[in-house]
Amino acid sequence: MTHPSNATDRHDRYDATTTLVVVDVQNDFADPAGGLYVPGGDAVVPLINEQIGAARAAGATVVFTQDWHPPETPHFAKDGGTWPVHCVAGTWGAEFHPDLEVPDTAPVVRKGVDGGDGYSGFSVQDPVSGERSSTELGRLLTEAGTQRVVVTGLAGDVCVKETALDARRLGYDVVLPLRTTRMVELAPGDGERAIQQVRDAGVEVVEG
Numbered sequence: 614m615t616h617p618s619n620a621t622d623r624h625d626r627y628d629a630t631t632t633l634v635v636v637d638v639q640n641d642f643a644d645p646a647g648g649l650y651v652p653g654g655d656a657v658v659p660l661i662n663e664q665i666g667a668a669r670a671a672g673a674t675v676v677f678t679q680d681w682h683p684p685e686t687p688h689f690a691k692d693g694g695t696w697p698v699h700c701v702a703g704t705w706g707a708e709f710h711p712d713l714e715v716p717d718t719a720p721v722v723r724k725g726v727d728g729g730d731g732y733s734g735f736s737v738q739d740p741v742s743g744e745r746s747s748t749e750l751g752r753l754l755t756e757a758g759t760q761r762v763v764v765t766g767l768a769g770d771v772c773v774k775e776t777a778l779d780a781r782r783l784g785y786d787v788v789l790p791l792r793t794t795r796m797v798e799l800a801p802g803d804g805e806r807a808i809q810q811v812r813d814a815g816v817e818v819v820e821g
Contacts, residue, residue, distance in 0.1 A: 626788060627671035632759040633664055634734055634750070634780075635677045636766030636773050638713045641699040641706035642797075643767060648706050649699040651768045653795040655710070660793045661765050662714045669716065674757040676750060677721045678734040678766070678776070681707060686728035687740040694740055695799070702726070722750045733775035735783070751783060761786040769794035770807035781814045790819040 627633070638661060641647035643654035668675050680700035688694045700707040709715055724731025730738045734750045754762065762780040764787060766773055773794050780787045789811055796804030812818050 626761070626763065627668045627673040629672040630758060630760040631668065631671070631763060632674040632676060632754050632757055632761075633668040633763045633765065634776060635661060635665065635675065635713075636734055636764060636776050637678055637680050637700075637768075638710050638766050639679060639700055639706065640708050640710055641680075643710040643713075647699070649697055649797070651795045651797045654767050657765075657767070657793050657795055658710050658712045662712070664763065664765055664790070664793055665714050665716075668763070674753075674759065675716065675719050676734075676753055677709070677715055677719055678750070678772070679707065679709070679721055679723045680725050680731055680772075681723035682725045682731075683728050686725070688725060688728065688730050700725070720749075720753055722748050722753070724748055732772050733779040734772070735776065735779040754783075754785070759785065761788065763788045763790065765790060765793040767795060768797035770796040770798060770803040774807040774811055777811050777816050778814050781811075781816055787811075787816045788819060789816050792819075 641649050642651045665675055681702045682700050684701050685692055689698050722734055724737055730740045736745050736747050738745045762785045764773055764777045777787050777789050798804050
């Protein structure tokens, strides 16, 4: 008998009405030499590849998001923000992890391009004014006829969480497989708080 939490059972969630959103699996997050390495981020790359393969085999849509910051932005601590410099446009750190299997035809949604806080794949927020604007992700899901969204990638307590929450706000059924993400934990306990927050919003958090 197959255990209900194994990869095969998770994979059969995919169908033509499902979109897998792969969040920010970039060198600065997923490589130990990266500017904002998420501990264990490199270990989830093959697990995410399993999800990508299963989604494509089932006819699901796969979309990738990518932090793509200018060299100077209020998002960075050196410019008055929160985070160390990471994913500067055109640099090694902003590139997808080399082991990530990104199909040539898959759409890539870049966020933070204008210096905003690109936490969610769906929206960008001006770090000074707080004004929010939408990315193209919502349009891509609408055009694909998406009903369910599976969110994976890095980091679980920041961009994965915010993407999952926005997907719920937009009315999608949302699944977050914990085994395919890792937490950066800027503050201790951020990971647990993020998991509880998405659960409270109605996200299906898959353990294991």
